[in-house]
Structure formats: structure tokens, C-alpha cells
Amino acid sequence: MIIRSRRNRRAALAAPLALALAAGLMACAGGGSSSSEKVTDLTLIAANSPWTEGLKTLATKYEDETGVKVNLEFYGNEQLNDTLKVKLNAQSSDFDIYGYQVQDVMREFSRNGWLADMTDYVKSDADWNWDDFQQSSRDAVTLDGVVYGVPVMTERHIMYYRSDLLEAAGIPVPTTLDELDAAAAKLNDPAKGFYGIAMRGSKVPLVTQFSSFLYSYGGDFQDKDGNASVDTPEAKDAYAFYGKLLKDYGPPGATNMGWPEASAIFAQGNAAFYLDADSQAYTFLDPASSAVVDTVAYGAFPAGPAGSHPYSIVPQTVGINEYSKKKDAAWEFIKWVTNEENSKTLLADDTVPSARDSSWADDAATASFPAGLVEIVRNSEGTVGHDRPQLEKVAQAREIVGAPAISAIEGGDVDSAADKANTDFQDLLDGEK
Amino acid sequence: MTATAQRPTRSEAAAARVSPPAPRRRKKRLLGPTLRTIAIMVVVLLFVLPLGWMLMAAFKTNLDIVTPSRTFDFTPTLDNFGTVFGAQNFAPFIVNSVVVGVGATIVALVLGVPAAYGIARFRIRNATAFVLLARVIPGVSLLIPWYFLFSQVQLVGTYTALILTHIFVTMPLVVAIMAGFFEGLPEELEEAAQIDGSSRVGAFVRVVLPLALPGVATSAILAFIFSWNNFLFALVLSNQETRTLPVAISNFTSYASVDWGGLMAASVIITVPVMLVALFAQRYVVAGLTAGATKG
Known part of the structure; x- marks a missing residue:
């Protein structure tokens, strides 16, 4: 399945639809968004990976701690891209956070305006420490100086x-x-x-x-x-x-x-x-x-x-849907799930190759990783x-x-x-x- | 599939021609049936091989699956089915597929069969061709508008959205098959019923419909199979709770690892119900039921 996502095509599709159906359907849809309300749930969609396996446990923990339920929807890699393109073409706000492959889709998605600018978010909290992420990983999720996601795997x-x-x-x-x-x-x-x-x-x-x-x-x-x-x-x-x-x-x-x-x-x-x-x-x-x-x-x-x-490289990154009505809440979850502690947990329990230097420096966290591999990861010179x-x-x-x-x-x-x-x-x- | 398997191949037909109905020599009499059996076996083997491979793989470890020397020589394991119903928890997906498949088929039949009757009896010109246009339009092109519409009325992720979209394909199928079927039924039968005092609707329900049962069965099987196997619509319009089997099967492919064993076990589970439905409904697919109905 190929859906070419171009702004003009999206407009070409959406505009007549909207015109033709606005009267009937917009009315059916009821009231508009209410962004000021307290967020009680978020939806995250991503492709199956060790990271999503680990996420199942962490999402429950997050709900216990904050009361915000995180709905998880996982797909195969190809299926995810098809789903994302259809939903984002329709400017869907049904999901707030999504995982993607930076090198495959970041240029296209950011040009289409589908990825929220996260530059201010990642720099907003010194404790969370954006600089702890490997330089190559930070570079990978940045395009023309704008940060479009947080790397979750390397x-x-x-x-x-x-x-x-x-x-x-x-x-x-x-x-x-x-x-x-x-x-x-x-x-x-x-x-x-x-x-x-x-x-x-x-x-x-x-x-x-x-x-x-x-x-x-x-x-x-x-x-x-x-x-x-x-x-x-x-x-x-x-x-x-x-x-x-x-x-x-x-x-x-x-x-x-x-x-x-x-x-x-x-x-x-x-x-x-x-x-x-x-x-x-x-x-x-x-x-x-x-x-x-x-x-x-x-x-x-x-x-x-x-x-x-x-x-x-960074095979998995999480970004925020530009059409989401809960961007701040989405960022709070991303920040929590990618903090130093949880990155170490994911590395130790689910062998998720973290993008944080602090995770790899921790011998307890890397214990579950094959020994010879850890050495290679730590010595990342020339990559x-x-x-x-x-x-x-x-x-x-x-x-x-x-x-x-x-x-x-x-x-x-x-x-x-x-x-x-x-x-x-x-x-x-x-x-x- | 069975229909194709039963159709004689070219060599078979040739063999049938060379063997006369009452040959003198015994050799010749045996030649035809032997060739025929061989041809049937070749065709059946072609169809059964992938299914057999799938079935065997479902009981193997991943290592055994990819090792050619262990194609037949392996220790069967039930771990894969354990994964399907345990770790992957496939039971809800099966329920979802059944709900959507049965729903889409029943609605298509209830609306489609009378429509087909109308088209056949009142000779609505080109109606079937027009209805079949729905099958010509590629499903992909409908996805974005559908998703847009369904999200406006907040139906994304519901059974309703899935059944409605499947009807878009199942109903034209039912109408096209049934219209042809009704046209083949002699009108005299209904006239006879009406002479005996039945209304038009009564004649349809009591006389035409029972005779059309093979057609209904055929179109119902095809409609159900379409819905059961549909991937594209469910991919975008279902959510984690209403996900159907063809979409759920991608759970077995992860980043940098594919669980072939689990994938094959899940495939077996997806295939079996369709085969059962086809076998069960085949009883009703008896051609020539009305042959001779208007004789004498």
C-alpha cells in the first residue's frame, strides 16, 4: 500500500470532503476540543520493538503514579507507516504520541507538519538532561535545528x-x-x-x-x-x-x-x-x-x-502528533518514560539499547546485555x-x-x-x- | 479451491479422449483413470504443500523452521500455540473477527438478496455493473476519506465502522452473484405460486428463496471470507480492542526479530475457521437444484 503524503494532495482530498460534509458531520461531531480539561488518557502508537515490550509495564506504572492512562497500539513496522500516513493525512487527533524511524520518515513528516516541534520541550528541564543523550542520537532527531523527537533505541x-x-x-x-x-x-x-x-x-x-x-x-x-x-x-x-x-x-x-x-x-x-x-x-x-x-x-x-x-543509528524515536490536543501531557509522559531511571530499567529488564550515556555507564543496567557488546557500545568513536x-x-x-x-x-x-x-x-x- | 482442483487439466482431457468408453484391451482402460489420478494428485499437492508447511511450522521451533534438514525430522512443540493464546492473547482478536465477519455477511445478505431479486425481476439496466464498481475502486483510495468521516462521528475503533466498511465490499458481491442466480430461476415458478394465491413477497420468501439457497450459500461464504481476510480497512479503522486477526498477526514481527513459529501457529488458527465455514456451507451449494422444476 502506498499513500503519497503531500500537502497539496491532502488538501485536495480534505477540502472537498470538508465542504461537502461539513454541515452534516461537523454537527454530529458535537462540541469541539477542550484543551483546558485535565488529561486522563493518552494514546501512543508504535511499531513492535523491545522498547514497546518494555513500555507495557511502564505504562501501567505511569497510570498508577499519575492517574493518566496510556493506551498503547502496536503494529508491524510497515503497517505502522501505512496507518500513520492515513491518520495524519486526515489530521487525526485520535493519538498523541507516535514512534517512527527517523531516517525513513522524519523529513517527509516534518515537511507535512505532522511532527510537533519539541525543541523547547527537550530543553525545558535540566534534570531530565537532554545532553545525556548520545550526540549522534540527538543529531539524528534534529532537522534544521528543530528537534522532532526523543530517541528511545540505538x-x-x-x-x-x-x-x-x-x-x-x-x-x-x-x-x-x-x-x-x-x-x-x-x-x-x-x-x-x-x-x-x-x-x-x-x-x-x-x-x-x-x-x-x-x-x-x-x-x-x-x-x-x-x-x-x-x-x-x-x-x-x-x-x-x-x-x-x-x-x-x-x-x-x-x-x-x-x-x-x-x-x-x-x-x-x-x-x-x-x-x-x-x-x-x-x-x-x-x-x-x-x-x-x-x-x-x-x-x-x-x-x-x-x-x-x-x-x-536511532531506529526508534518518539514524537508528538502535531494535531494532538494534549501535547503538554504527551510531553510529560515522554519525559517520564525516557528519564535516566526508566532508561536504565528498560535496558536492564527488556534489553532496550538506550540512547543515554548514563544507561551504558551503569554496570547494573548493562548486566543483562552480552558482555562483548557492551564494550563495543561504550567505545563509539568513529561511528x-x-x-x-x-x-x-x-x-x-x-x-x-x-x-x-x-x-x-x-x-x-x-x-x-x-x-x-x-x-x-x-x-x-x-x-x- | 476445490473447484479448481476438480477441473480437468489439459493432459487429463487429452487422456480422456484417447481412452474410449469400451476398450477391448485392459491396459487402455486403466490408462485414463491413472493419468487422471496423477493429474489430480499433482494439483492437490500444489495446493496442500503451503498449507502443510504452515501446519508443520506451527509445531516447530524457530530454528527448526529455518533449517532445511529438519523439514520433516523435528520434535513437535506446542509452545507456539502457547504464545498465540498466552503472551499474545489472541482470543479477543478471534472474537473481533467473528463479530465483524458475521455482521458484515448478515447485513449484506439481508439487504443484498432482495436488492438482487429486484434487479433481476424488474430488469434494472446495468445495475449490477454499477454495484460492482465498488469492487473496482481500490480500497486504499477510500481509506483517508473513510477515516476522516468515521473520526468526525467518533466511530473509529468501533465494530460499526468495521462492519460498515466491509459491507461496502460484501454487499456488491452478494448482489452480483444473486442477481445472476435469480435471473436463472424460471419466472413461471413465481407465477404458479401467485396463481395459487400467494403474494409477490410470499412467492419470493416461500418459493424463490429456498430455490436460491445454493446462491445464498455461495455469496455468504465469499462475503465472509472477504471480511475475515480483510487487512487494509481493519488496519486503519480498528484499535487495540477491536483489532481483527489479519492485523493482529503483525504482532509476531518485531524490530530485528520475527517469531516464525508463532506466526505460523496464528496462521493456522486464522485459516481453520474459514475452511470449516466453507466445508459446512458447501452442503448447500448444490447445482441444478431447480433442474426440471418446470417440466411437464
């Missing part, structure tokens, strides 16, 4: 590996991409159905995981001025390297794999390395889902020619705050910049594919100016 690119296999083969944990390449080559044994490495190889899903390779080779999707830069020598080398790993040591059918498929191969014990987001660690630690519970280990993203520059092109039409851009990687995996002409991708990507960017 995610990094890491290297999962099989400690038993590396030990048996006498291979030290790779710290550079070249070492990773050599180790994957050594452990690769396709005749036995065992592969050196598993990663996303499907065009659109791979873009976010390719990003760390791109940065570590010294490139980026866009240059400082926001222009396309996937045809630079650095980018071409990164594409070629990413493709080579999967072509030479990856499982067959790699170009059809997103994270569910690629992670399953590692979980079955059929790959030596798996490079993807740290948020999947728990899948590998669950005996019902994984055969590598005791042998999975975590390493920092290996360094490329330009160093180790994995992405560190990059985005993992995909920065523009409104992210989905189209991913189609374009993912294509050269497919050429590389299939052994095609990477250089000309990257040149073509750059031209197409630049056209897309120009269209948004």
Missing part, C-alpha cells in the same frame, strides 16, 4: 563470529576488513554447506549494512553539500569489496537475502561471520532460534583503509549517525545505490554500475531541491 553495525571455529583454526579475531577477508576465505567450505560469511545481499536491504563498508573505505552516499557521491574511487572499492565477500565466501542465493535469511544461516551454524546490526544479538542467544548460543561472539566493525566507521542516503525519497534512493553492490556480488562491472547509480541518485536528489 543500533550499531557489529561483526558476529564463531569463537569456536576461529580458535580451532588459530585465526585471531579480525580487526581489519583485509583480515576478515582472509579469515572468511580460510573457513569457507561450500562443499559441506558451510560459508565464510553471511550478510544481506538483496538490493534494498543491503544498503544499510553496506554503509559501514562505504564509510570505512572513506566514502559516503552523499558529500558535504548533499550531492551524490557513490561514484568516487572509495565508493567503488567499497562496493567491490562487499560484493567480493559474498561472491567468494557467501551462501548461494545471497542476492535474495535480507536480514531474516542471512541471520538464519548464521543461527543454523552454517557461517563463520555475520555482519549486521547488534539488535539481532538476542536471536542468536535464544536456544529456540539458534544453534550457536554458546559459540557466538561479538567484534567491533573491522577497519577499512580509512579506519573503522560503522553506523550507529556515523546514518546508515542510508539522507533525503525524503529514501526507498527509491536505496533501490539506486544498492544496485552496484548487486553487480559486485554477481561479478559484473562495478565501476559503470556505480557511475550510473550516481547519476540516477543525483537526479533523485535534484528532484527534491
Whole structure:
């Protein structure tokens, strides 16, 4: 389902409707809003995540403490975006707080006026301490100096590996991409159905995981001025390297794999390395889902020619619905649920990777997190705050910049594919100016 | 589905042609039925395979599901069904789906069947085509106006909104099927009833409707299945309390994890009622009920 949300379209839809039906329906709707009344309930909608799991307990606690009931409605990620677009197009005030993916929708939603400006809110309370949030997370939810949400989860690119296999083969944990390449080559044994490495190889899903390779080779999707830069020598080398790993040591059918498929191969014990987001660690630690519970280990993203520059992003953010009639009450709840204490609770009880430095500094709170991972999170030097092109039409851009990687995996002409991708990507960017 | 499975394939038809009704040699007599059985088995297998996979996956752990070597060799577990009714608490969603499905079907029948009769008997030109337009309009384009309207009258998240929107599709379906059905019924039957002193309405209720039962059953099944499977309308117009099964199933996909086992167990639970309804209602779908009614 695709609903293009444009102000003019919304107007085109809403205006005649309003005209035609105003008389009858507005009357039916009864009295207008009464913002001065005491707020007794709030509604929050978000996509399923560890954070929403933890929220179920916290919402009850909030009701006990303040008397404000928080209704929670959770959806799958795609379903959430469809629902949000329909409801916000209709300027709905049925919900007050919503979770969203910053990189996918913040530009579009803020331009449509669907996200409330939270700049004054986040700076209103020194005790709540906005500065405790990681710099990259704060940057991620800020657009042109306006804060549109509070980050509630973070995610990094890491290297999962099989400690038993590396030990048996006498291979030290790779710290550079070249070492990773050599180790994957050594452990690769396709005749036995065992592969050196598993990663996303499907065009659109791979873009976010390719990003760390791109940065570590010294490139980026866009240059400082926001222009396309996937045809630079650095980018071409990164594409070629990413493709080579999967072509030479990856499982067959790699170009059809997103994270569910690629992670399953590692979980079955059929790959030596798996490079993807740290948020999947728990899948590998669950005996019902994984055969590598005791042998999975975590390493920092290996360094490329330009160093180790994995992405560190904010996958979940909460914002306030611009059409909500209870914005202040909504902020009070967001402030409470993201305060230092509750962020630690969420990290400890529901393993929600907090965006607050104070949560990660607390050994008690991080105790439930896999030990090797905590070290990687604490050492966030050199990370990059985005993992995909920065523009409104992210989905189209991913189609374009993912294509050269497919050429590389299939052994095609990477250089000309990257040149073509750059031209197409630049056209897309120009269209948004 | 069953209809498709029973339809002879091309090779089957060819096989039927080569085998004459009374062949001399025994070999030839067996060839036709054998090919026919094989063809049926191939088709049935194609339809049953995904269902079988779903059923097996519902009793597996996530690791067993994604491991090809354990396709048939696995230790069954009931954990997934435990998740569906325990942690995910699916019971209310089942109730919601039943309420909306039955509601939308009954209203569609009550309004749609007489409408279809009117269209068929009084030859209202192009009415069915016009009614079917509702099915041509993509549901997505209606969502925003519907949501806007229903939120103005504060019906978002109620059964009423869900049933009303489902009727928008189920009723045209009923009208289209039934209009065709009524046109096929000989008018002489009603005339005979009226000669015997029945009113027009009486003739409709006592004579036409019982004869049209197969059509009613067919359209009722289709209407119910549509409502039961509808995702789009319920996605936007339901809330946590009135959420229906197709929307609730997304509860099994979370950020960076998918519970395939739970998903498959929930799919089994969603599929079974529809199959039961179809099997039960099929008794009434007996073609040719009126054949010969006006003879002699």
C-alpha cells in the first residue's frame, strides 16, 4: 500500500470532503476540543520493538503514579507507516504520541507538519538532561535545528563470529576488513554447506549494512553539500569489496537475502561471520532460534583503509502528533518514560539499547546485555549517525545505490554500475531541491 | 479451491479422449483413470504443500523452521500455540473477527438478496455493473476519506465502522452473484405460486428463496471470507480492542526479530475457521437444484 503524503494532495482530498460534509458531520461531531480539561488518557502508537515490550509495564506504572492512562497500539513496522500516513493525512487527533524511524520518515513528516516541534520541550528541564543523550542520537532527531523527537533505541553495525571455529583454526579475531577477508576465505567450505560469511545481499536491504563498508573505505552516499557521491574511487572499492565477500565466501542465493535469511544461516551454524546490526544479538542467544548460543561472539566493525566507521543509528524515536490536543501531557509522559531511571530499567529488564550515556555507564543496567557488546557500545568513536542516503525519497534512493553492490556480488562491472547509480541518485536528489 | 482442483487439466482431457468408453484391451482402460489420478494428485499437492508447511511450522521451533534438514525430522512443540493464546492473547482478536465477519455477511445478505431479486425481476439496466464498481475502486483510495468521516462521528475503533466498511465490499458481491442466480430461476415458478394465491413477497420468501439457497450459500461464504481476510480497512479503522486477526498477526514481527513459529501457529488458527465455514456451507451449494422444476 502506498499513500503519497503531500500537502497539496491532502488538501485536495480534505477540502472537498470538508465542504461537502461539513454541515452534516461537523454537527454530529458535537462540541469541539477542550484543551483546558485535565488529561486522563493518552494514546501512543508504535511499531513492535523491545522498547514497546518494555513500555507495557511502564505504562501501567505511569497510570498508577499519575492517574493518566496510556493506551498503547502496536503494529508491524510497515503497517505502522501505512496507518500513520492515513491518520495524519486526515489530521487525526485520535493519538498523541507516535514512534517512527527517523531516517525513513522524519523529513517527509516534518515537511507535512505532522511532527510537533519539541525543541523547547527537550530543553525545558535540566534534570531530565537532554545532553545525556548520545550526540549522534540527538543529531539524528534534529532537522534544521528543530528537534522532532526523543530517541528511545540505538543500533550499531557489529561483526558476529564463531569463537569456536576461529580458535580451532588459530585465526585471531579480525580487526581489519583485509583480515576478515582472509579469515572468511580460510573457513569457507561450500562443499559441506558451510560459508565464510553471511550478510544481506538483496538490493534494498543491503544498503544499510553496506554503509559501514562505504564509510570505512572513506566514502559516503552523499558529500558535504548533499550531492551524490557513490561514484568516487572509495565508493567503488567499497562496493567491490562487499560484493567480493559474498561472491567468494557467501551462501548461494545471497542476492535474495535480507536480514531474516542471512541471520538464519548464521543461527543454523552454517557461517563463520555475520555482519549486521547488534539488535539481532538476542536471536542468536535464544536456544529456540539458534544453534550457536554458546559459540557466538561479538567484534567491533573491522577497519577499512580509512579506519573503522560503522553506523550507529536511532531506529526508534518518539514524537508528538502535531494535531494532538494534549501535547503538554504527551510531553510529560515522554519525559517520564525516557528519564535516566526508566532508561536504565528498560535496558536492564527488556534489553532496550538506550540512547543515554548514563544507561551504558551503569554496570547494573548493562548486566543483562552480552558482555562483548557492551564494550563495543561504550567505545563509539568513529561511528556515523546514518546508515542510508539522507533525503525524503529514501526507498527509491536505496533501490539506486544498492544496485552496484548487486553487480559486485554477481561479478559484473562495478565501476559503470556505480557511475550510473550516481547519476540516477543525483537526479533523485535534484528532484527534491 | 476445490473447484479448481476438480477441473480437468489439459493432459487429463487429452487422456480422456484417447481412452474410449469400451476398450477391448485392459491396459487402455486403466490408462485414463491413472493419468487422471496423477493429474489430480499433482494439483492437490500444489495446493496442500503451503498449507502443510504452515501446519508443520506451527509445531516447530524457530530454528527448526529455518533449517532445511529438519523439514520433516523435528520434535513437535506446542509452545507456539502457547504464545498465540498466552503472551499474545489472541482470543479477543478471534472474537473481533467473528463479530465483524458475521455482521458484515448478515447485513449484506439481508439487504443484498432482495436488492438482487429486484434487479433481476424488474430488469434494472446495468445495475449490477454499477454495484460492482465498488469492487473496482481500490480500497486504499477510500481509506483517508473513510477515516476522516468515521473520526468526525467518533466511530473509529468501533465494530460499526468495521462492519460498515466491509459491507461496502460484501454487499456488491452478494448482489452480483444473486442477481445472476435469480435471473436463472424460471419466472413461471413465481407465477404458479401467485396463481395459487400467494403474494409477490410470499412467492419470493416461500418459493424463490429456498430455490436460491445454493446462491445464498455461495455469496455468504465469499462475503465472509472477504471480511475475515480483510487487512487494509481493519488496519486503519480498528484499535487495540477491536483489532481483527489479519492485523493482529503483525504482532509476531518485531524490530530485528520475527517469531516464525508463532506466526505460523496464528496462521493456522486464522485459516481453520474459514475452511470449516466453507466445508459446512458447501452442503448447500448444490447445482441444478431447480433442474426440471418446470417440466411437464
